[in-house]
Amino acid sequence: MTGALAHLPAIQGAPILHAERLGKEFGGVTVLSDVTLDIRPGEIHAIIGENGAGKSTLMRLLSGYLRPSEGGMLMDGEPVAFHTPSDAQAAGIALVHQEILLAEALTVTENIFIGREMTRFGRLDERAMREAAAAQLAEIGCKVSPRALVRDISLANRQLVQIAKALLGTHRVVIFDEPTAVLTHDEVDPLLDIIIKLKQRGVAILYISHRLDEVERLADRVTVLRDGRRVGTYDAEGLTPQRMASLMVGREFSSLYPPKLERVPGEPALEIEHAHVPGFVNDVSFTLRKGEILGLAGMIGAGRTELFEGLLGLRAASFGGVRLHGRPVHFHSPADAARAGLGYLTEDRKGKGLLLGERLAPNLTLAALDRVHPFAGLDLAGEARQLDQAVRHYDIRLRSLDAKAGQLSGGNQQKLLLAKVMLNEPSVLVIDEPTRGIDIANKSQIYAFIQSLVREGRSCIVISSEMQELIGLCDRILVMRSGRINGELTGDAMSESNVALYATSSVASEEISKGNAHG
């Protein structure tokens, strides 16, 4: 349904917002130059580009978070300059941030009205704010209570609250900065519907996303950025994701995924029996075979991450049995698991994976200090060699080896994290969301790395909310739902519709088998 609505003819009005040759320098480094762009009422204008292409900078310029070093903006034909985000807001430009920027300890209403509370005779008018918040939430089809604490609501709902907050003032231009990055497949559609509704009301929408399939469904026009410059603006009609990827990268793209290897299933590498993680995982058993890439699909909250956090001793859990290469094991900590040969790459590379303020070398060796530094004193030369090797092997792109981890792009951070975990030479690797928020070129490289690890005889579990990724990469997919394994897919049965069915429906397995029996 969304697909059909998305291509309503755009209203051919004069542009609301026109950016003329915008450019931005940071300390002599040009991150954006000569970008001209217009946004018309009632159109969805997508901005795509790899990480570092300048999308975020452009958004920040348009919404008053940064001031351009070159060029300028026109609104309704009049020159405008925004000194602060509130200037832009007052002019009717709303930005929906990529990250969830809400105060968890406050209620939904308090968050929506933070900084612009309604008062009555100098007293907070709680009731008016609650009613306005409720109306705003209803408008976008969000069912959370205005009184709920943000910390108690789901990630998808937090995103909606954030949108409600952005839409509270006048909004003639709404900028969505990767709004679906944190959402699972099923949470995406309602959000896209909201965006389409806004468009139909004549709002001009700027839409930034890494998910090219979404761009294809939504956008009327697409502007491609590469290396801080505008490659071009295209009509979305007939622009395939493949073509968009090629434009973004500047070369032709055949396939994101490495060709699957022909392989015979090896002996069991990791056997998990009757795993229970209170509140998250309920009696899960499965076996990973040697040389296999096993996908773990499911929605956020299905218990996938928690299962492995339980396995690593990071949260309370009980197991009927865990065997690594046939040997019974029990891990009290990630260190135990690493020693036994199990590596885990967290889904939260910024919060749990890397020390963003540290240089690369300490980050690389943090999980393998005893291995890299055999004595209590540090072997800095050895560490430098390790970093050199990692940078070469994983193709980590950086300005200098003195860079801090936080200065790397998302994709390079992910490669560093992979290198870090691989320093312990795990025989079984669990990768949680291997490519979240990273660009296509890096994605493709990471898929190739995963496959080469498996070719070396390691075994790999990939947890992902991106179904295409699992289908493209894995030999077998287990779908989790509400803490249980709800289905197993192999070969041609690995399709998006089957994964989605198992991920959302408890009766799915019976229906599919029934359907097969009758058909």
Add this chain to the structure above:
Amino acid sequence: MADVAAAPPRAQQNWSIGWGDAGPFLALAALVAIGYLVNPDFLSANNIANVVTRSAFIGIIAIGATFVISSGGLDLSVGSMAAFITGVMILFMNTVAPNVGTAAIPLGMAVALVTGIACGLLNGTIVTVGRIEPFIATLGTMGIFRALITYMTDGGTVAIDRSLREAYRPVYFGDVLGVPIPILVSLGVALVAAYVLYRTRYGRRCVAVGANEDVARYSGISVTRVRITAYVIQGACVAIAAICYVPRLGAATPTTGLLWELQVITAVVIGGTALRGGRGRIWGTVAGAVILEFIANLMVLSDVVSEYLVAAVQGVIIIIAMLIQRMSKR
């Protein structure tokens, strides 16, 4: 940007020191210059030696605090702990002195060290195993140690036994080749501490825990062990400081070490250690401790500001230091 060099640029061996790191030393140099202008006596070898010697206690304790703070903790109990350790040490020495004579002194030092380590272990365990905010946990032990020393001294003074006083004197008042012993001790402590923090696996883990506990945990680091160790290092440093301090005081009283925690934290923060954890600067801390003592000394020498306002000036300095840290982040 995507095409930055396939062969990465070589890191210059990382000895270059940023402005942020140089800050405390520049401030120290500026202070010395000002001091000389205000009163040329300030730069006399005698005065400098005096001031630096006096800064040694705060310096040694602050070196320990650098570990605690860079691991993301805080220890408010150091002043009370110093008083408590001093009391325990003096009581012990006085008790055994009649039997063992001056051998009571090394024995007393050992007892002090063990007491300090035990105190640190207590703090660390409450914070980690008990999962209590360091601020509250050490506020609690601060009260406990203070009450214990008051109780031990019966509200008065416990003086070191006359027979030991002369023998112990050199530990504070003595020198080697003209350098006062407390300065040598604090230099030694700083050298060891800098090695541990910058050049050992423990140092890496300590800073990692302070920078991001989750990252440390997921990297297989035992956060509990790292934290407790930091408090134990702190306890040992307090003990070393107390050992040096006993001859100067000659007694333990309920007011020994009062408000030292303020000076210690100030020294650490002036030195460039991040109060939130994740970055420790041993030599900065040492400079910070010297700066504090220089300022106090300057106020005494200059007569411009009453020396009763020393603590106020130190309070202002910690706020300024935090502001500078904040601004250099931008």
